[in-house]
Amino acid sequence: MRAYRERLSAPATWWLWSTACVVLLGSLLWAGFSILIGLAVYAVLEAGCAVLLTTWGSTRIEVTETELVAGSRRIALGEIGEVAALDAEQTRALRGPRADPAAFLIVRPYLPKSVYVEIIGRPASGPYWLIGTRRPEQLAEAIERARPRPAGEPPCDDDAPGARLEPDIGSMRADAAAHGREGNAW
16 A cells, blocks of 8 residues: 655646757758758757656655655665655755755755655665655655654654754854855855
8 A cells, every 4th residue: 555656747837848849959950951850869969858857757656554655765664764745945955055065865956845855774775865856745745654653653743744944054054154164045
């Protein structure tokens, strides 16, 4: 049984923009050749874009009774600690200045929100997963519902679905200033 399933497919606007780019680039490459060569150029470029967007958008996020599947990675629900739905600003911070290089990230530029999944212990898969999603609250809730709890332990308030991990923007700016970074990194 699946508690949650989502495919991170590229939105229709990305398909339209890629087609517009194919028309522009194809026109440059086709200039001066026959119509057959022009059609071949357009077909090859459009097929390449279609393969790229389809492959990139084929990533699946799934929560089952026993595990969380994100792309090609799987983790047992018993190995998951804190789970939090993040807004766009929090996601940007964990993708950029607050990111841990050992973390596992599935992010897409067209998915501004994400879910933070803490990994218990010192796992080889990194300290946390950051999973881009269109429905972060629903994904976090599905993980919380499916996650096993010790017998007799009621869920605490911190484990409430939709609990938010609040990044400390002030400390992020102080860290950036201490390292000589300027500008709006988040």
